Amino acid sequence: MSYNRYNRERLEWLFDNGLIRLKYDSLFKTPPDPMPSGFAFDRVAGMLLGLAIGDSLSNTTEKMHPRRRREKWGEITGYLPNRHFENEPKGSPSSETQLPFWSLGQMLRDGGFHLHHQVRKMAAHRTYTPQGRYRGFAKRYEAGKEWHQCANDPKSQLTGALPRMPVVILPHLKSPTAGLWVDAALAARIGYQCSGVIASCVAFVEMLWELLRASDPPDPGWWWKSLLRRPMKNSGCRIVLISLPTERDETPRDADSRRDFS
Numbered sequence: 001m002s003y004n005r006y007n008r009e010r011l012e013w014l015f016d017n018g019l020i021r022l023k024y025d026s027l028f029k030t031p032p033d034p035m036p037s038g039f040a041f042d043r044v045a046g047m048l049l050g051l052a053i054g055d056s057l058s059n060t061t062e063k064m065h066p067r068r069r070r071e072k073w074g075e076i077t078g079y080l081p082n083r084h085f086e087n088e089p090k091g092s093p094s095s096e097t098q099l100p101f102w103s104l105g106q107m108l109r110d111g112g113f114h115l116h117h118q119v120r121k122m123a124a125h126r127t128y129t130p131q132g133r134y135r136g137f138a139k140r141y142e143a144g145k146e147w148h149q150c151a152n153d154p155k156s157q158l159t160g161a162l163p164r165m166p167v168v169i170l171p172h173l174k175s176p177t178a179g180l181w182v183d184a185a186l187a188a189r190i191g192y193q194c195s196g197v198i199a200s201c202v203a204f205v206e207m208l209w210e211l212l213r214a215s216d217p218p219d220p221g222w223w224w225k226s227l228l229r230r231p232m233k234n235s236g237c238r239i240v241l242i243s244l245p246t247e248r249d250e251t252p253r254d255a256d257s258r259r260d261f262s
Contacts, residue, residue, distance in 0.1 A: 003112045004179035010115050011182050014189065019148050021195035022185065027202070031178045032209050043212055044173065047166050051100060055163070056091030095127035095134065096163040103187070104167040112171040113183040115190075119147040122190055134160070137191045151193045161188045161197055165204050169212070180205065203227060 011028070014020035060080045061069050073080065081087040099122070106121045107113055123141040127134065140150035168187050172180040181202055188201035207226055211218070218226075 003110070003114050004177055004182070007113065007115055007179060007182050007186055011186055014148065020185065020189055020198065021193060022198055027178075028181050028185070029178050030181075032172075032176045032180055032206070033213065034176050035173060035213055036215075039173075039212075041173070044170065047208070047212070048100075048104075051163060051166055052093065052097045053091070055094055055097045059092070059094040059096070096160065098125070098127050099134070099160075100164045100167045103164055104170065107167065107171060113168060113187065115186050116147070118187065119190055123150075134191055148189065151189070151191050161190075161192050161201050162204055164188075165201050166208060168205060169208060173212075180209070 008028075011020070012024075015022075015024045057076060057079065060082055061073065061076065064072075069076075079089045079091045082090050082092055084090075084092050102121055102125055103118060106117055110117055119141070122134065123138040126138075136152060137150045141147060164187055165184060168183050169180065172183075184202045184205040185198055188198040192198060207223075210226070
């Protein structure tokens with residue numbers, strides 16, 4: 001089942017009432033290029049497994065400064081001691097795995113991304129590792145506020161919405177429409193108001209779509225170059241990409257590594 005019309009009406013209502021901090025431009029009416037013939041859907045499974053495994057590998061050190069993490073652990077290629085398992089080196093999920101897969105389960109039941117069913121799913125569950133922004137969202141929703149009134153501070157630039165973006169792609173793989181970008185913006189708006197967060201999520205979905213279509217892995221520099229090409233201008237806010245140099249980082253250190261999307 002397609003919810004393209006339903007979701008587009010909801011997005012346009014947000015725009016008309018100034019409730020989403022983006023600029024409505026041609027992207028939301030432009031369908032993505034279709035997947036190539038013979039597309040291997042196991043790449044999608046790899047994307048989802050990568051999300052879960054990457055979360056489990058990283059969530060024990062995600063709050064450490066990169067330099068401190070390298071000094072203590074070097075390059076992390078296995079699970080680290082985990083306080084949830086008596087400091088045994090075992091992987092465990094965080095909300096960044098739970099939320100996307102709960103969202104995916106709801107999509108499988110609905111046959112697509114249904115905005116209000118996704119909102120109810122988000123509000124109904126408690127994550128393994130509590131996140132204040134979603135806990136606050138759930139409390140406000142349970143108190144009777146409309147879903148778009150339940151988001152966190154509009155100035156907050158926390159990016160917990162990004163891990164939910166890969167699953168947004170799935171209903172659009174076989175028959176892509178511009179509804180992909182609509183769903184991405186709505187999914188990001190659940191729990192968030194910051195234009196930078198929402199625009200980043202739409203840009204991330206476009207990057208993932210391009211990667212799924214690609215025949216070969218991108219060059220290391222593709223990631224930051226691709227991000228700078230994305231239509232993040234529609235955020236209407238100041239977004240700056242700053243390189244964090246590491247021994248293996250190919251991001252440039254000159255002035256071009258800072259881009260203002262005001």
